[in-house]
Amino acid sequence: MLTLTNMQIVYDRVIEAVRDVSLEVPEGRLVALLGSNGAGKSTLLKAISNVLFPEKGEVLHGQIMFRDRDIGKTSANEIVRAGIIHVPEGRRLFPLMTVEENLLMGGYTASTAALHDALDKVYTMFPRLKERRKGEAGYLSGGEQQMVAVGRALIGQPRLLLLDEPSLGLAPQIIEEIFEAITRLRNEEGISILLVEQNAALALEIADYAYIMENGRIVLDGTASEIAKNADVKEFYLGFGDHGAKKSFRDIKHYKRRKRWLS
Amino acid sequence: MDLFLNLVASGLVIGSVYGLIGMSFAIIFRTTGVLNFAQGEVMMLVAYTAWTLTHTLLFPFWLLVPSTIVLAALIGMAIERLFIRPMTGQPIFAIVMVTIGIAITLRSLTTLVWGHEFEGFSVPFSGGVVEIGPVFLLTEQLAVLILFMAVSAMTWAFFRFSRVGMAMRATSQDETAALLMGVDSRRMSSFAWAISAIVSGLAGVMVSVLFARAPDMWHFGLKSFPAAILGGLDSPIGAGFGGLIIGVIGELSAGYIWNGLKEISGLILIIVILMVRPYGLFGEKELERV
Ligand SMILES: Nc1ncnc2c1ncn2[C@@H]1O[C@H](COP(=O)(O)OP(=O)(O)OP(=O)(O)O)[C@@H](O)[C@H]1O
Ligand SMILES: [Mg+2]
Numbered sequence: 001m002l003t004l005t006n007m008q009i010v011y012d013r014v015i016e017a018v019r020d021v022s023l024e025v026p027e028g029r030l031v032a033l034l035g036s037n038g039a040g041k042s043t044l045l046k047a048i049s050n051v052l053f054p055e056k057g058e059v060l061h062g063q064i065m066f067r068d069r070d071i072g073k074t075s076a077n078e079i080v081r082a083g084i085i086h087v088p089e090g091r092r093l094f095p096l097m098t099v100e101e102n103l104l105m106g107g108y109t110a111s112t113a114a115l116h117d118a119l120d121k122v123y124t125m126f127p128r129l130k131e132r133r134k135g136e137a138g139y140l141s142g143g144e145q146q147m148v149a150v151g152r153a154l155i156g157q158p159r160l161l162l163l164d165e166p167s168l169g170l171a172p173q174i175i176e177e178i179f180e181a182i183t184r185l186r187n188e189e190g191i192s193i194l195l196v197e198q199n200a201a202l203a204l205e206i207a208d209y210a211y212i213m214e215n216g217r218i219v220l221d222g223t224a225s226e227i228a229k230n231a232d233v234k235e236f237y238l239g240f241g242d243h244g245a246k247k248s249f250r251d252i253k254h255y256k257r258r259k260r261w262l263s
Numbered sequence: 264m265d266l267f268l269n270l271v272a273s274g275l276v277i278g279s280v281y282g283l284i285g286m287s288f289a290i291i292f293r294t295t296g297v298l299n300f301a302q303g304e305v306m307m308l309v310a311y312t313a314w315t316l317t318h319t320l321l322f323p324f325w326l327l328v329p330s331t332i333v334l335a336a337l338i339g340m341a342i343e344r345l346f347i348r349p350m351t352g353q354p355i356f357a358i359v360m361v362t363i364g365i366a367i368t369l370r371s372l373t374t375l376v377w378g379h380e381f382e383g384f385s386v387p388f389s390g391g392v393v394e395i396g397p398v399f400l401l402t403e404q405l406a407v408l409i410l411f412m413a414v415s416a417m418t419w420a421f422f423r424f425s426r427v428g429m430a431m432r433a434t435s436q437d438e439t440a441a442l443l444m445g446v447d448s449r450r451m452s453s454f455a456w457a458i459s460a461i462v463s464g465l466a467g468v469m470v471s472v473l474f475a476r477a478p479d480m481w482h483f484g485l486k487s488f489p490a491a492i493l494g495g496l497d498s499p500i501g502a503g504f505g506g507l508i509i510g511v512i513g514e515l516s517a518g519y520i521w522n523g524l525k526e527i528s529g530l531i532l533i534i535v536i537l538m539v540r541p542y543g544l545f546g547e548k549e550l551e552r553v
Contacts, residue, residue, distance in 0.1 A: 049442075051442050054442075086443050088439070092440040093437075094436040094441075105429060
């Protein structure tokens with residue numbers, strides 16, 4: 001469904017954020033993209049939805065194919081119309097608009113009839129939003145805001161959903177709620193999903209396939225269960241050593257130092 | 264009391280003109296963050312064009328209104344496309360400087376095409392007198408008030424309910440997020456310039472009807488600027504009411520205190536109000552969360 005080949009992305013013409021990344025999201029699958037801070041995950045998603053330009057970001061090299069079409073030069077609004085919807089990091093609601101207006105904005109490209117059905121569906125999925133629909137989005141709690149962000153994306157009827165850290169800053173039971181909703185989208189609606197997460201353990205639980213990104217490169221990829229079993233991943237992303245015990249901070253620092261030597 | 268009411272009424276009339284132009288400042292500012300210092304000149308250009316339609320091409324009034332609206336929209340969009348869009352990504356300050364350049368260009372263009380003469384602008388509804396209790400109004404003054412109310416209501420409904428109006432608000436709050444919703448932000452900018460040219464253009468026609476079609480009518484742009492500041496630059500409706508307030512205060516201070524105060528009382532008021540409410544009377548507060 002989505003295929004990235006040899007993507008290279010820079011900011012301000014010199015800061016190289018993504019070096020040489022190839023990645024694939026097959027139809028109806030949930031693919032996790034994991035990696036530490038600054039690895040280039042968000043940058044990659046912004047490149048797919050073509051919203052790098054306001055931040056002076058630029059794709060120097062590489063190809064983005066979506067449903068057999070090269071969308072590298074397609075404008076952001078056309079990409080949304082093609083069915084790729086991106087829920088950005090930090091939710092990015094319209095703070096002075098009401099919850100319902102935010103959701104309606106998600107259906108900006110949809111027909112009015114489809115819009116009302118989709119709105120009902122989101123309210124069934126997140127009943128809490130229905131109670132708060134006349135409230136200003138800026139005053140919602142973080143979890144409620146994330147629900148609006150996901151709901152807003154669903155109203156646009158995506159074929160491919162790009163989710164950037166949906167669990168950021170949320171309490172465990174809200175994370176569970178959101179992840180359940182994400183799983184259902186794949187299972188019941190057949191939506192393909194590219195999920196960026198810091199919470200690797202949780203993401204690997206629901207994903208079909210995973211990529212691990214470091215310093216702008218993919219360093220590892222495989223099915224979610226393979227990745228979850230991989231010793232290095234266990235150590236550095238899931239926080240467990242070989243014997244199931246948490247690694248100490250000093251060991252991780254040691255690894256980083258070694259890695260710097262190698263790279 | 265009669266004097267008071269008549270002063271308030273004429274204040275509301277002139278305030279409606281300030282309010283309409285103030286609204287057009289706010290429509291562009293709220294959507295694109297640009298202060299258009301050529302607003303008065305755009306108003307003048309539309310008024311002159313409408314004058315030519317009426318007095319040279321002899322358009323009947325029913326045809327004049329829709330054609331003025333269409334021409335105003337085209338003028339607004341053309342300016343945006345030729346001068347503002349190429350500046351995308353430049354600092355806002357540079358874009359504001361460009362609008363000052365546009366202002367000067369439009370002023371000379373207008374005198375180049377139409378000359379320096381003042382000309383009356385006649386419309387079928389002018390010349391009558393309406394008596395409302397102790398207040399006397401000319402029919403064209405009443406028309407300005409009605410126009411103000413109609414445009415305010417339409418502007419409010421447009422931003423509140425229409426899909427494009429909502430998208431314009433969304434763009435002003437978070438451009439990248441709006442792009443991710445499928446909004447074409449360049450088109451929003453073009454729409455803002457079009458709507459703003461229509462609103463100020465209609466005000467310009469009324470100024471020509473009330474006074475004359477004259478090469479210095481762009482002054483109304485400057486005089487209306489305080490209205491936009493007072494009401495809040497990001498709130499078109501607020502800017503409209505800001506215009507009414509400035510108009511009434513101007514007339515009252517001129518009538519009761521000293522004629523020279525007419526022009527400056529509004530500015531004094533703004534300084535006081537902005538010290539208390541830096542976002543203007545109706546401006547949207549910045550939320551601290553998010
Ligand atoms: N607007 C920008 N201008 C310049 N550099 C940027 C910009 N945005 C990101 N970068 C840089 O690009 C690199 C990748 O950033 P990116 O936001 O893609 O990381 P990330 O993997 O999403 O990290 P996180 O997990 O912290 O969100 C970082 O080194 C970052 O400093
Ligand atoms: Mg990120």
